[in-house]
Amino acid sequence: MHQSTSAKSLDLPALCAAERLFIWGFRAKARSGTAVPTAADIQQVYDHFRVGDAVPSLESIIEIFACTAHTAIEVHCPTCPRMSESEHGMLHAIAAAQQERLDVAREQFENWLPPVGADWALAPVRGLATIFRMAGLILPDRRVQSFDLGRTMAMKSWLVGSPTLH
Numbered sequence: 001m002h003q004s005t006s007a008k009s010l011d012l013p014a015l016c017a018a019e020r021l022f023i024w025g026f027r028a029k030a031r032s033g034t035a036v037p038t039a040a041d042i043q044q045v046y047d048h049f050r051v052g053d054a055v056p057s058l059e060s061i062i063e064i065f066a067c068t069a070h071t072a073i074e075v076h077c078p079t080c081p082r083m084s085e086s087e088h089g090m091l092h093a094i095a096a097a098q099q100e101r102l103d104v105a106r107e108q109f110e111n112w113l114p115p116v117g118a119d120w121a122l123a124p125v126r127g128l129a130t131i132f133r134m135a136g137l138i139l140p141d142r143r144v145q146s147f148d149l150g151r152t153m154a155m156k157s158w159l160v161g162s163p164t165l166h
Contacts, residue, residue, distance in 0.1 A: 010088075010142065012081045018137035019091055022128075026090060027078040029055075029062045037078060055130040060124035068117030077112055086112070088142070095139035097122070097129035 012020060018100050020114075025046060028037045046052045065073060074084035096104035102122055109118035109125075132139065 011083050015083075015091075016138075016140060018132055018139050021046075021051070021137065022091065022094060022132065022139065023087055024078050024082070025055070026062070026087070027075055027080075029058050030065075030075045031077065033063075049137065050135040051131050051137065054128045057124035057128035057131070061121060061128070064084050064117055064121045064124070065112065068114060068120070069112050070114055071112045073112050091139060092142065094125060094129050094132075095141045097125045098133050098139055099141065102126065 007079075012023060015023070024041055030043050032039065042098045043052060043055055046055050076082060076084055076085040076087065089111060093105040093108035096102070096108065105125055106122055109121045113121060129139075142145070
């Protein structure tokens with residue numbers, strides 16, 4: 001299997017609390033078919049950080065990816081300390097949305113979604129970003145190298161065990 005995370009990129013322990021919370025929630029929701037963490041666990045953790053209202057936005061983002069993605073997004077398990085390039089791209093999009101740079105967020109989403117899907121994603125992304133910002137959870141704008149689109153175009157399977165999930 002290929003090395004999915006660039007050595008130059010930040011891994012989960014090096015991220016700020018807001019980034020770790022978003023990535024953990026995104027990973028957990030993307031893997032909602034597994035036993036742990038449960039939907040109640042995710043809600044409890046987000047409630048603890050005063051961002052419980054962001055869970056429906058997180059669910060909407062996952063649903064938009066599940067229904068419209070033309071390219072798979074690489075999502076690691078919730079406890080994995082490594083970050084995929086896709087996850088870095090998601091953080092970049094959410095940080096841009098927090099700064100009202102929706103064109104940057106939309107452009108990032110177009111790496112995985114058709115234009116209409118990228119448009120649909122903006123509303124829940126903006127909602128989630130606003131809820132995090134209001135709770136004092138600011139995502140820094142970290143510029144990461146864009147991933148190799150040619151490599152990910154071959155990974156269209158959403159099946160468990162595919163290169164998109166581990």
